[in-house]
Amino acid sequence: MTRARTxxxxxxxxxxxxxxxxxxxDFDGVSDLWLDAADLADAETYAGTPDTGADPGAxxxxxxxxxxxxxxxxxxxxxxxxxGDLHDTDDTDHGSDGPAISCVHPGWxxxxxRGEVLRSYALIMANTEYIQFFLxxxxxxxxxxxxxxxxxxxxxxxxxxxxxxxxxxPLVGQLVVAxxxxxxxxxxxxxxxxxxxxxxxxxxxxxxxxxxx
Amino acid sequence: MTRARTxxxxxxxxxxxxxxxxxxxDFDGVSDLWLDAADLADAETYAGTPDTGADPGAxxxxxxxxxxxxxxxxxxxxxxxxxGDLHDTDDTDHGSDGPAISCVHPGWxxxxxRGEVLRSYALIMANTEYIQFFLxxxxxxxxxxxxxxxxxxxxxxxxxxxxxxxxxxPLVGQLVVAxxxxxxxxxxxxxxxxxxxxxxxxxxxxxxxxxxx
Numbered sequence: 001m002t003r004a005r006t007x008x009x010x011x012x013x014x015x016x017x018x019x020x021x022x023x024x025x026d027f028d029g030v031s032d033l034w035l036d037a038a039d040l041a042d043a044e045t046y047a048g049t050p051d052t053g054a055d056p057g058a059x060x061x062x063x064x065x066x067x068x069x070x071x072x073x074x075x076x077x078x079x080x081x082x083x084g085d086l087h088d089t090d091d092t093d094h095g096s097d098g099p100a101i102s103c104v105h106p107g108w109x110x111x112x113x114r115g116e117v118l119r120s121y122a123l124i125m126a127n128t129e130y131i132q133f134f135l136x137x138x139x140x141x142x143x144x145x146x147x148x149x150x151x152x153x154x155x156x157x158x159x160x161x162x163x164x165x166x167x168x169x170p171l172v173g174q175l176v177v178a179x180x181x182x183x184x185x186x187x188x189x190x191x192x193x194x195x196x197x198x199x200x201x202x203x204x205x206x207x208x209x210x211x212x213x
Numbered sequence: 214m215t216r217a218r219t220x221x222x223x224x225x226x227x228x229x230x231x232x233x234x235x236x237x238x239d240f241d242g243v244s245d246l247w248l249d250a251a252d253l254a255d256a257e258t259y260a261g262t263p264d265t266g267a268d269p270g271a272x273x274x275x276x277x278x279x280x281x282x283x284x285x286x287x288x289x290x291x292x293x294x295x296x297g298d299l300h301d302t303d304d305t306d307h308g309s310d311g312p313a314i315s316c317v318h319p320g321w322x323x324x325x326x327r328g329e330v331l332r333s334y335a336l337i338m339a340n341t342e343y344i345q346f347f348l349x350x351x352x353x354x355x356x357x358x359x360x361x362x363x364x365x366x367x368x369x370x371x372x373x374x375x376x377x378x379x380x381x382x383p384l385v386g387q388l389v390v391a392x393x394x395x396x397x398x399x400x401x402x403x404x405x406x407x408x409x410x411x412x413x414x415x416x417x418x419x420x421x422x423x424x425x426x
Contacts, residue, residue, distance in 0.1 A: 107413035197410030200320035
């Protein structure tokens with residue numbers, strides 16, 4: 001990797017490295033790009049209470065039961081995978097897992113902490129034979145030791161082959177937007193948060209319902 | 214507002230204030246909570262090139278044409294609103310609008326800069342008679358002058374009444390997760406990024422498609 005002249009360039013390189021590691025199915029490479037406990041040793045983290053906000057309501061904190069196979073374009077929420085619960089039951093965010101990182105895959109709930117986040121990538125990689133990210137509309141903003149990246153992820157992917165002679169499952173495309181938050185560390189820019197979500201189209205309903213959020 | 218003893222508490226208060234302003238339909242209150250140019254005067258921002266990443270592909274940067282009425286649960290992408298284009302055509306992120314802020318509403322593409330972001334809230338508020346946010350699973354992480362908040366937004370909302378004697382349109386619920394990034398300023402914690410997305414359920418398809426993103 002050439003030495004970038006500015007923070008913005010370095011952040012772009014880290015962002016690119018993240019997507020390239022995903023494309024290679026490089027779990028260690030992806031793990032290295034996420035912030036760990038040593039990087040956030042002096043950060044202050046609070047798990048918060050399950051119900052806060054203007055009007056405390058029902059606690060929706062329990063993860064719905066789902067299978068690890070994620071249909072396109074409607075992802076399936078998390079369930080107990082073969083490697084144990086994807087969600088930690090302990091709400092406290094302190095610990096050796098670098099608790100402050102968070103990740104949202106398109107259509108998924110929030111994953112928090114290195115355990116949950118990295119397990120999700122292991123799961124996704126195990127179910128993905130081919131994936132390519134075509135990034136557009138990349139924007140980078142750096143303030144102090146934090147960088148914010150937004151981009152559109154045009155994703156082409158294919159799952160494992162069905163039980164016949166084909167080498168790849170069907171290829172599917174997804175239009176996704178992402179906000180990636182990076183933190184400066186002695187080892188370079190590392191991911192603090194990755195939030196990706198589907199861009200949804202007009203369903204052509206006759207209803208005039210609005211989504212005011 | 215009582216003076217919070219820690220950064221985490223102050224960030225929680227700012228996060229709560231944001232949702233309460235939305236519930237009140239308080240456009241000025243929401244505007245005040247977003248970072249502005251003065252707050253980011255020393256930040257470094259780069260718009261980036263439209264196509265970056267491992268494999269440059271088609272430029273998907275153009276916003277699809279959509280109406281301002283946003284069906285639930287499938288939001289309609291942006292279109293020309295009465296107040297002009299919601300997307301700035303200039304890709305450069307510098308300027309007096311505090312260019313570095315970004316916002317993703319559930320199912321929408323990325324909005325960047327105060328102009329686009331605040332116009333979206335004006336649009337949403339104009340089409341929303343009632344909205345309540347029940348926040349759960351709140352987690353706050355503070356590192357230096359930046360704070361990361363994740364939470365589940367359990368949203369209850371209703372649009373304007375149809376042309377009869379009812380006072381509210383039908384109430385609809387949404388399950389949404391959000392990542393809010395705050396930046397410390399002399400005026401308190403301000404929003405740098407808000408990324409909200411729907412939590413999607415298993416569609417019950419017979420297909421074994423996977424969504425590896």
